[in-house]
Amino acid sequence: xxxxxxxxxxxxxxxxxxxxxxxxxxxxxxxxxxxxxxxxxxxxxxxxxxxxxxxxxxxxxxxxxxxxxxxxxxxxxxxxxxxxxxxxxxxxxxxxxxxxxxxxxxxxxxx
Amino acid sequence: xxxxxxxxxxxxxxxxxxxxxxxxxxxxxxxxxxxxxxxxxxxxxxxxxxxxxxxxxxxxxxxxxxxxxxxxxxxxxxxxxxxxxxxxxxxxxxxxxxxxxxxxxxxxxxxxx
Numbered sequence: 001x002x003x004x005x006x007x008x009x010x011x012x013x014x015x016x017x018x019x020x021x022x023x024x025x026x027x028x029x030x031x032x033x034x035x036x037x038x039x040x041x042x043x044x045x046x047x048x049x050x051x052x053x054x055x056x057x058x059x060x061x062x063x064x065x066x067x068x069x070x071x072x073x074x075x076x077x078x079x080x081x082x083x084x085x086x087x088x089x090x091x092x093x094x095x096x097x098x099x100x101x102x103x104x105x106x107x108x109x110x111x
Numbered sequence: 112x113x114x115x116x117x118x119x120x121x122x123x124x125x126x127x128x129x130x131x132x133x134x135x136x137x138x139x140x141x142x143x144x145x146x147x148x149x150x151x152x153x154x155x156x157x158x159x160x161x162x163x164x165x166x167x168x169x170x171x172x173x174x175x176x177x178x179x180x181x182x183x184x185x186x187x188x189x190x191x192x193x194x195x196x197x198x199x200x201x202x203x204x205x206x207x208x209x210x211x212x213x214x215x216x217x218x219x220x221x222x223x224x
Contacts, residue, residue: 031210042115042131042202042215043154059115088154096209098156 003027004089004102012108017079021105024071030092033073033099037086038042043101046074055087079109113137115216117203123194123222124193132188132219134203144188144204144213145178149170154202160186195221 005024013019023032030051035043047056049065049072054105060083062075076083086106090099116135136143145157159166160178160217177189186205190197200218 002112028189033212036152040217041205042218044215045212090154092210093156093167095167098169099154099160099213100156100202101154103153 002103003100004091006087006089006102006105008105009103010011010106012110013079015079015081015109015111017109018071018075018077019079019107020075021087021107022071022073023102025091026070028067028103030067032065032069033090034072034074034091035101036087037088038084041087043090076107077106081109081111083107084109115203115205115214117201117216119152119219120217121220121222123224125224126195127192130147130193130221132165132201132221133202134186134204134216135187136186136203137214138184140205142166142206142208142209143180144158144206145180145188146202146204146215147199148202148218149199151157157188157201159209190221193221195223197221198223 007022030045033048037043044104047063053067054071058078062074086104088101088104090101118133124168143160146154148154149186158168175191180186200220202218203216204213206213
């Protein structure tokens with residue numbers, strides 16, 4: 001059983017479309033991070049959400065942390081080809097010494 | 112902008128050989144990590160390192176693996192006797208404090224043949 005379940009696993013859309021990807025768990029977290037990884041690169045942090053119900057915006061990206069702090073979503077408005085990549089959610093382990101990643105959603109945006 | 116740098120970018124080695132993957136963390140960061148990503152699979156935690164000792168390690172990090180900070184700047188991951196299943200991207204990461212943003216290097220692609 002995965003600690004973090006991400007869905008969908010793959011998403012292929014046209015430029016200009018909106019999309020939402022999800023990160024779900026049965027566990028409660030003090031915080032959750034979203035990373036984006038491009039092919040041949042390491043993950044890059046997009047945002048950290050901390051408070052239940054929190055919404056953070058990063059240009060066309062909107063991140064939400066569930067009220068119960070068990071799940072999170074990432075919504076992209078008017079997707080661009082540059083949004084193509086692997087979107088990963090991650091949480092700290094109980095000791096706070098390591099990040100635990102979900103399997104990620106691979107997003108492909110075509111023009 | 113400061114960044115984590117890893118060398119080599121790609122390493123091919125024969126099964127049973129030792130490899131050393133190198134990382135230069137960001138200068139004022141104190142917490143160091145190794146992760147790996149097998150092709151098509153998720154990023155997996157290997158080990159965390161602070162104050163010249165291992166803070167935590169995963170089940171993957173068995174006796175074949177070791178880490179050290181030999182000269183106060185480089186942070187290395189050694190795999191003593193590589194196996195085919197060690198083939199993966201290995202990422203070094205660091206952070207200023209443990210609960211803050213982790214900065215990842217570009218990775219070393221290890222191919223064991």
